[in-house]
Amino acid sequence: MKLYYLPASCSLASHIVLRELGLDFDLERYDPAAGTTDKGTSYNTINAKARVPALALNSGDLLTEGPAIVQYLVATHQHTDLSLPDDLMARARIHEGLSFVASDFHKTFGPLFTTDTDDAAQERAKRTIVKHLDYLESVFADGRDYFVDNKLSVADIYLFVVLRWTDATGTPLAGWKHLNAFRDRINQRPAVQASLAAEGLN
Ligand SMILES: N[C@@H](CCC(=O)N[C@@H](CS)C(=O)NCC(=O)O)C(=O)O
Incomplete structure (x- = not known):
């Protein structure tokens, strides 16, 4: 998995949840001024919304929108303090x-x-x-x-x-x-x- 992020922005929530769950992931930083990531990739080609967070899943899917990302992460990893309730x-x-x-x-x-x-x-x-x-x-x-x-x-x-x-x-x-x-x-x-x-x- 790879999280596209901007330091201190709302993508920090997805970042924290990835670590809370003990998941294996990479980080790639978005530079809005340049329109690229720190690897030199045009960010629009990754996320047409030009927003962080975006989570590239191992399946090849790209998941965007912070609330969707964090809910997906806890729904697919139930064994932590952040587990979703059944109710x-x-x-x-x-x-x-x-x-x-x-x-x-x-x-x-x-x-x-x-x-x-x-x-x-x-x-x-x-x-x-x-x-x-x-x-x-x-x-x-x-x-x-x-x-x-x-x-x-x-x-x-x-x-x-x-x-x-x-x-x-x-x-x-x-x-x-x-x-x-x-x-x-x-x-x-x-x-x-x-x-x-x-x-x-x-
Ligand atoms: N609806 C989006 C909003 C994301 C958002 O506002 N991202 C900001 C950082 S908090 C961003 O990408 N800013 C960079 C820019 O606007 O160029 C979500 O909930 O994930």
Whole structure:
């Protein structure tokens, strides 16, 4: 297997899950400015969406979209802390958590990562991020350690990756004590530390 990635981006979630599952995989880094990978391959020829993550499977299939990748990985490797529950409602809850992180939380950061967004759009994005952080903080206010049903899941890994962006985007987590503690908790996992090191992030 090979994961196409961009350091610290949402592809970090797929990267962490691959390591959590103890899988054998290669990494190939995408350089959006050049439009190529670090092996000099035009990335459009690999993934026409020109987005990471993309996972090249040993079967020859290319799987894209982070939530699909992490759910596929845990569905095909059941023997870890990240195992999918048998109960369909519990699975739907994980999907619900992933969808919130992907469609609402992650996407709000977009204007803060580009230089061509005006100040008003950046302020609007920050206000929406704060709204999402308040919501997430309220979820953790019942004392839970993990986002969905208080059981570690791929939704926690994706949430951790997006929470990492808050420091760089003017909404540092210090004001949200439960989320701050959650980020520290996930950060301590050996697979997370190994992924961060492999991406040159710690
Ligand atoms: N819908 C995609 C979104 C992926 C996405 O936003 N990828 C960003 C990194 S977080 C990317 O590829 N950025 C590089 C670029 O836009 O050139 C998914 O969930 O996987």
